[in-house]
Every structure is written in C-alpha cells, then in structure tokens.
Amino acid sequence: MNHAPPRRTSLEINGARHEVSSGITVAAALSLFAHGITRLSVQAEPRGAFCGMGICQECRVLIDGQLRLACQTLCESDMVVSTGTQTHGESNQ
Numbered sequence: 001m002n003h004a005p006p007r008r009t010s011l012e013i014n015g016a017r018h019e020v021s022s023g024i025t026v027a028a029a030l031s032l033f034a035h036g037i038t039r040l041s042v043q044a045e046p047r048g049a050f051c052g053m054g055i056c057q058e059c060r061v062l063i064d065g066q067l068r069l070a071c072q073t074l075c076e077s078d079m080v081v082s083t084g085t086q087t088h089g090e091s092n093q
C-alpha cells in the first residue's frame with residue numbers, strides 16, 4: 001500500500017496562484033478555484049465544462065496564451081490559465 005502524500009502542482013488561474021494535486025485536469029482546477037467558469041458566450045454568459053471528454057468545446061480557456069480544452073489538459077507546473085474570455089469561432093451560445 002502506498003502512503004506517500006499526493007504530489008502537488010502550482011499554477012496560475014486568473015492571476016492567482018493555486019496548488020492542485022498532480023494529474024488533475026484544468027477543468028477540475030477551475031471547478032475548485034474559478035466557480036467552474038471557462039469562458040463567456042457571445043451573449044457574455046458564463047459557460048463551463050459540460051461533456052468532460054473533448055466534444056462540446058464549452059471548456060475552451062486560454063492556457064499559456066493559447067486556446068485549449070480545459071477538460072483535456074492536465075495541470076502543469078507554472079501553467080497560466082485565463083478564463084472568462086469570449087472565444088473566437090463561437091458555435092454554441
């Protein structure tokens with residue numbers, strides 16, 4: 001049986017530093033520290049991860065300056081995540 005403490009990763013979410021367990025997704029970190037909000041719709045309504053498997057695109061966030069799917073991206077040390085932006089290529093409202 002392994003009793004080692006879980007490894008931790010530090011990343012920045014919307015300008016604030018947070019520690020998370022290694023191996024969780026950015027979507028999971030956003031649910032802990034950003035009310036689960038990933039982006040804004042074209043009507044400026046908050047959106048969040050829905051399918052959790054890379055299909056719906058609701059979890060698009062800026063990660064290190066590039067749009068990526070939060071549900072398909074594992075947290076990495078010193079990653080910079082920005083949420084609440086209106087994303088281009090909007091297909092869902």
Ligand code: FES
Pocket residue numbers: 048049050051052053054055056057058059060069070071072
């Ligand atoms: S939650 Fe649907 S693509 Fe990420």
